[in-house]
Amino acid sequence: MPTRDAILERSADLASTEGLEGLTIGRLATALDMSKSGLFAHFGSKQELQLATVQAAAQRFVAGVIEPAQAAPEGLPRLRRYCELYVDHMERRAFPGGCFWAAAAAEFDDRPGPVRDAIRGGVEAWLGELARQAEAAGLADSRQVAFELWAIGLGANAYRRLLGDAAAFDRARTAIARRLDAA
Amino acid sequence: MPTRDAILERSADLASTEGLEGLTIGRLATALDMSKSGLFAHFGSKQELQLATVQAAAQRFVAGVIEPAQAAPEGLPRLRRYCELYVDHMERRAFPGGCFWAAAAAEFDDRPGPVRDAIRGGVEAWLGELARQAEAAGLADSRQVAFELWAIGLGANAYRRLLGDAAAFDRARTAIARRLDAA
DNA sequence: GTATAGCACGAACGTTCGTGCGTTACGCTG
DNA sequence: CAGCGTAACGCACGAACGTTCGTGCTATAC
Numbered sequence: 373m374p375t376r377d378a379i380l381e382r383s384a385d386l387a388s389t390e391g392l393e394g395l396t397i398g399r400l401a402t403a404l405d406m407s408k409s410g411l412f413a414h415f416g417s418k419q420e421l422q423l424a425t426v427q428a429a430a431q432r433f434v435a436g437v438i439e440p441a442q443a444a445p446e447g448l449p450r451l452r453r454y455c456e457l458y459v460d461h462m463e464r465r466a467f468p469g470g471c472f473w474a475a476a477a478a479e480f481d482d483r484p485g486p487v488r489d490a491i492r493g494g495v496e497a498w499l500g501e502l503a504r505q506a507e508a509a510g511l512a513d514s515r516q517v518a519f520e521l522w523a524i525g526l527g528a529n530a531y532r533r534l535l536g537d538a539a540a541f542d543r544a545r546t547a548i549a550r551r552l553d554a555a
Numbered sequence: 556m557p558t559r560d561a562i563l564e565r566s567a568d569l570a571s572t573e574g575l576e577g578l579t580i581g582r583l584a585t586a587l588d589m590s591k592s593g594l595f596a597h598f599g600s601k602q603e604l605q606l607a608t609v610q611a612a613a614q615r616f617v618a619g620v621i622e623p624a625q626a627a628p629e630g631l632p633r634l635r636r637y638c639e640l641y642v643d644h645m646e647r648r649a650f651p652g653g654c655f656w657a658a659a660a661a662e663f664d665d666r667p668g669p670v671r672d673a674i675r676g677g678v679e680a681w682l683g684e685l686a687r688q689a690e691a692a693g694l695a696d697s698r699q700v701a702f703e704l705w706a707i708g709l710g711a712n713a714y715r716r717l718l719g720d721a722a723a724f725d726r727a728r729t730a731i732a733r734r735l736d737a738a
Numbered sequence: 739g740t741a742t743a744g745c746a747c748g749a750a751c752g753t754t755c756g757t758g759c760g761t762t763a764c765g766c767t768g
Numbered sequence: 769c770a771g772c773g774t775a776a777c778g779c780a781c782g783a784a785c786g787t788t789c790g791t792g793c794t795a796t797a798c
Contacts, residue, residue, distance in 0.1 A: 478661030481716035523710020533664035
């Protein structure tokens with residue numbers, strides 16, 4: 373279904389700037405030169421659109437960060453590659469509104485339901501993968517390492533988006549290097 | 556003005572969970588057993604209400620974190636005290652929806668205007684104060700230190716709110732201690 | 739005792755939201 | 769060529785949004 377995919381591309385872009393709730397079916401339809409009802413028929417409810425959007429964002433993240441890193445050997449090399457690719461991913465603006473997950477997490481962390489569960493699932497998968505590689509690298513307390521690396525990413529995204537300082541990404545690289553060189 | 560202050564107390568609480576935009580005048584009025592119009596008259600526009608709410612949240616942050624830390628001597632002791640108090644502030648749920656600033660920053664980072672400017676001002680003041688104490692402590696690259704400590708706070712907040720894991724705060728304390736003990 | 743000022747109220751406005759319903763245009767298969 | 773399923777459409781709805789208006793209290797000032 374090419375139309376549906378095109379919708380979700382735009383939807384993920386828009387959601388990264390306006391939020392998953394602030395994203396409106398009407399505005400999304402206008403942006404795609406479609407009618408509200410025509411677009412709506414693809415999903416049946418706004419929640420289904422949100423869920424599909426989260427899934428589309430996950431696919432984009434996998435394609436841009438997870439998969440390219442599989443070439444690196446497990447353990448420290450792949451962990452470093454993940455971090456590099458993640459920072460690059462933000463810097464090259466894979467989403468126009470910065471990291472989709474950072475925005476979605478902040479928006480839905482107090483809103484129970486399937487959408488929040490989907491977001492949590494994505495974040496947990498990312499954290500789990502970071503921890504797995506930290507473990508393979510023989511680092512002590514791999515969950516703690518994953519938490520710290522993830523936090524640096526969140527910080528870089530906010531620093532860039534809110535303060536408008538592009539040095540955010542170099543700050544993140546510096547912090548990541550220090551954290552991983554300690555081992 | 557007692558009514559206005561009571562409104563802003565609730566408004567800051569609600570905004571920390573629903574967001575500054577998701578907070579609606581009607582729901583806020585209902586929560587306060589007031590009429591929409593009666594509440595509205597205090598501010599004149601939703602944007603003014605949002606600005607006043609940001610200011611109220613800032614006052615709460617100053618009272619809970621900044622001021623109590625002034626007892627500690629400048630430099631490393633006060634820097635540590637800031638971090639302690641900030642993590643405690645989140646852990647004891649000074650706002651029911653977690654860190655107000657983390658939520659507000661993520662929500663408005665792509666929405667230019669006075670509200671975003673106010674939020675950025677608050678965050679910059681906090682980052683600046685962290686950097687000032689890092690500088691006084693003689694740490695190298697004090698802005699980098701401030702960035703990393705701030706990112707750890709963002710991470711702890713998201714970890715707690717989205718994943719529901721109360722260990723977030725101990726993870727943050729561990730990360731902060733490691734970062735500051737390196738010096 | 740009467741005028742004045744400050745709050746709060748209910749009702750209504752125009753807009754936008756998500757969501758249904760009925761219809762039309764198009765591409766496939768018999 | 770006829771029939772059918774899918775996709776997109778226009779239109780309308782009820783609810784909620786921010787905002788405005790006119791009115792009624794209550795208490796202070798003269």
